[in-house]
Amino acid sequence: MDLISALNWRYATKRMNGEKVPQEKIENILESVRLSASSIGLQPYNVIVVEDPAVKEKIKAVANNQPQIAEASHLLIFAAWDTLTEEKIDNYINLTASTRNMPVESLSTIKGYLSAILKNTPEQNFNWMARQAYIAFGTAITAAALEQVDATPMEGFNGPALDELLGLSERGLKSVTILTLGYRDTTTDWLAPMKKVRYPKEELFVNITDSDLKEAV
Template sequence: MSLIEALNWRYATKKMNGQAVPQEKVDQILEAARLAPSSSGLQPFKVIVVTDPELKQTLRTHSFDQSQIVDASHVLVFAAWDNYTEERIDEAFNLMNSERGLPAEATADYVARLKSMYLPREAQVNFEHAARQAYISFGTAIAEAALLKVDATPMEGFDNAKYDEVLKLNEQGLKSVTVLPLGYRDTENDWLVGLKKVRQPKSSFLIEK
C-alpha cells in the first residue's frame, strides 16, 4: 500500500474497539516518530507511551471524556522541551558527534550559533519552536500507523496542564503538545466509519506562482 492509499484509508477514529495493537507495529510507529526530522537534529521532545488502564482512565477525565483514550491499545503523548538550554544543546551534539566519530571541535561553531540564537529568547518562544518539531514527529507517526493499518486519532482536545501534572512532565522539563491514541476502529459504533474523506480540491488547496 502506498502512502497516498494509506492516507485515504485513515481517518480520525472516534470510537475504538479495545483490540490490542501488536507490539511490533507499535514499535514501528515509535521508530518512525524517532526518525522524523527536527530542527538541527535536536529532537526537543519526548514521546510518552501510556498503556496502564488506570492511568488512561485518569487521562480520559482530562480529555473531555473522549473514549479513545481508554479504548485505545496505546496512547502516545508528544511532549516538547519547555525551553532550550545550554545543557540540552550540548547533550544533543555530544551524542551526534560521538555517533559520527567526530571531535567536538567539528560542530563547535554551529553549536555556538545555535546557543546565541536560542538561549536569549523567552522560554515560551523556545517551547513553541520545540512543539513545532514535535508535530513533525507526530505527523510521521500518523503516516506510519496508516501504512500499518493501525487506527490513530490526532488529539489536541485535552487539558495540557493536567496531563503535565498526571504524567509528571514538569519535573522533566517537558510540556504536553499532542496526543495520539492507537488502536482499531469500532466499525459498529463509530459514526465516521465509511464516510467519504473530504479535503479541499487541488484548485483551491494549491497556490502556484
C-alpha cells in the first residue's frame, strides 16, 4: 500500500477486536519511531510499550475508560524527559561522536545549541521536549498505517495518575500521549464506515510569494 492510500485507509479507531498484531509489524513501527526526526537529533523522550492485559486494564482506568486501551494489542506511551540536563546533553554528544567516529571536540557547535536551550525555563524546555515526542508520535501513526495496523491517538487520560501508575517520575519522564495499536472492530466501531473529513487543499495550504510580504517597519 502506498503512503497516500495508507493515510486514506487509517482513522482514529474507536473500537478494536483484541487481535494480536504480529511482532514483526510492531518492531517496524517501533523502528520508525527510533528513526524519526527530532530537533538536533536529541530524541528527549522514551516510548513505553505495554502488551500485558492487566497493565492495560489499569491504564484504562486512568484514561476515561476508553475501550481501545484494553482492546488494543499494544499501547505505546510517549513520555518526554521531565528535565533537560548537561549530563543528558553530554550523553548525546558522546553517542554522536562514537556513532560517527569523530572527536567530541568537533561537536562543540551542536553542544552549544543544546546548552543554550538549558537557559530556557523548565516549562519551556519540557514543552519543547514534548513537541519532539509528538514528532515521533506522528511518525508512528504513519508507520502503523503503512503496516495496515489500526492506531488511535489519545490525549484523554490523567497524566499524573498514569505517571504514578507506571513509575515514570522515577525514570525522569512525564507522559505526553498514548497510541493504541490493533485492529478495528467494524461491528462495534461507529466511526469505521464514516468518510474521512479533511479540509480541501485550497483551504488548508497557503502559498506566500515575495509580493505578499509586508515591508519591515
